[in-house]
Amino acid sequence: MPPLVLTMGEPAGIGGELAFAAWSRRAAGVPCFALLDDPERLGALARSLGLKLPIRPIEHAADAEAVWASALPVLPIPLAARVVPGKPDPANAGAIIRAIERAVALVTAGEASALVTNPIQKQVLIEAGFRHPGHTEFLADLAGPGAVPVMMLTCPGLRVVPITIHQSLQSAIADLSIDKITTVARITAAALTRDFGIARPTLAVSGLNPHAGEGGAFGREEIDVIAPAIQRLCAEGIEVEGPLPADTMFHVRARQTYDAALCMYHDQALIPIKTIDFERGVNVTLGLPFVRTSPDHGTALNLAGTGKASPESLIAALVTADQMARTRAAAR
C-alpha cells in the first residue's frame, strides 16, 4: 500500500505537534504517512517543544516507507512567513492550500492511499481569498464534476451526518429539500456498506423542529420535506426511520438502533458526537473518489506550541483512513 498523506493545516495551530505525536506512536500501529509541510518550521517547532525528533525531507510519497522507522517523512511545502504558534498569518494561506492540492493530486495518482487533513483556520483562509467554506467543499471541487461531498463524523458507537454543512442556520433551513436529503442518505448508505462493511445499514433521520414538528404545530418541514424524503428512500429499499425528535435520538439505547444519524444542520449532528467522544471523533468525507479523513477538532490556537493538545483524534483519523483505503483496495 502507498503511504497516507497528511496536510499541514493551519501551521499556527496544533497540526504540527499532533503529527509529531502520531509519528512517535508508530510502533503502536500508527500507519505510515508523508507530511506535507515546511521542514524548517517543523524543525523549529520540535526544538521549541524540546523534542529530538528527526525530520527527513523526501522527494516522492513512495520514499516515506523507507524513512518511516527512523524519521518523520516530509514532502516540503515552503511557507511564506515565519510561524508564530497561535497567531495565523494570511501570508501562509497559499502554502496551506497548496498542501491540500498536492495531497489530492497524490491520492488521485495512486501515489498515496488516502488523504488526512490537519485543521485549517477557515476564517483566515477565507479572508485571504479562499472560496470554499471548508475542506469538504474544496475537496469536492478538486475531485471534479459529479463529486457530491457528504460529511460524516464517526466515533465508537455513533456516526452522524449533517445534511447541510457550512452555512448559516437560516440558509440551511431554506436549502432543505427532498432531493438533498435523499441524495445524502443514498451516499451515506452506500459508503456504510462499501467502506464500513455494514451490509444493510439503518439510517435514523432527525426532524428539524422541536419534537419533530409536533404534527405541524411547531413547523411543517417534517411533513412537507423530511417525511416524503424518508418515504422515497424506503421505497428504494434503504432502511430509514424518522423524522425523529433530535433531542431524544442520541441517548445510549437510541444510539444502538441505527448505523448513522442524518441531521438537518451542522450543530444538530456535531454537538452529540463532540460531547460523547471529542477525543476519538473522526471526520470522514463520503462521496469523493478518494478516501479523506480528519480529526474532529479544529486548530486549537489556544494550545498551539504547548505540546498539550491530544493527538488521539488525529491518530484515529489516520487509522480510519488506512482501514478504509485497505477495504477499498481489497474490493478492487
Ligand SMILES: NC(=O)C1=CN([C@@H]2O[C@H](COP(=O)(O)OP(=O)(O)OC[C@H]3O[C@@H](n4cnc5c(N)ncnc54)[C@H](O)[C@@H]3O)[C@@H](O)[C@H]2O)C=CC1
Ligand atoms: N477540519 C477542519 O479544518 C476544522 C477546522 N476548524 C477550525 O478551527 C478553528 C477553531 O475552531 P474552534 O471552534 O475553536 O474549535 P477547536 O476544536 O479548535 O477548539 C475547541 C476547544 O477544544 C480544544 N481542543 C481542540 N482540539 C484539541 C485537542 N486535540 N486536544 C485538546 N483540546 C483540544 C481547544 O483548546 C478549545 O478549547 C476555526 O477556524 C474552525 O473553522 C474546526 C473544525 C474542523
Ligand SMILES: NCC(=O)COP(=O)(O)O
Ligand atoms: N466542524 C467540522 C468541520 O468544520 C469540518 O470542516 P472541513 O473538514 O470541511 O474543513
